[in-house]
Amino acid sequence: MPKAKVCPGCKTPLEGSARQKCGKCKQTFCTCCYCGYYSLCRKCTAIKHFWETYGREIPKGARVFFRSLEPRVIDAMGRSFPPTMEFFFFVDMEPEANWAHSCVYSFVTVFWEKASSYWCGSEWPPRDTTGFEEIRRPK
Ligand SMILES: [Zn+2]
Ligand SMILES: [Zn+2]
Secondary structure, eight states, X not given: OOOOOBOTTTOOBOOTTXXXXXXXTXXXXXXXXXXXXXXXXXXXXXXXXXXXXXXXGSXXXXXXXXXXXXXXEEOTTSOEETTSXXXXXXXXXXXXXXXXXXXXXXXXXXXXXXXXEEEEEESSOOSOOTTOEEEOOOO
């Protein structure tokens, strides 16, 4: 018997029709790890929201790092609740300069069909950069 496929978001088995394909990363997710607003998975929704909301604030030479935040608050249906911020974006405004210098901590959560976010300027990077992936501005 073939091994059951699991949702790349929450690692639960994908069953029957309760699955949705992300229009960006093309992976198949359970319906709880999918957001109908842009027809993207929650992660791709968060990244799209981030660039749409803050792209203008970010200078050309800045570097942007991303990671998911765990654990989330999950209800009995497997749905994630705020105010847990699910996704973390760190923006290094002057990557060539020594610390301390201008940077930003931004948090995004995707809830049902909406995304909400928080943007906070700082001067120091996070102590732990485990799990960071660098993301680039969409074309
Ligand atoms: Zn899932
Ligand atoms: Zn995706």
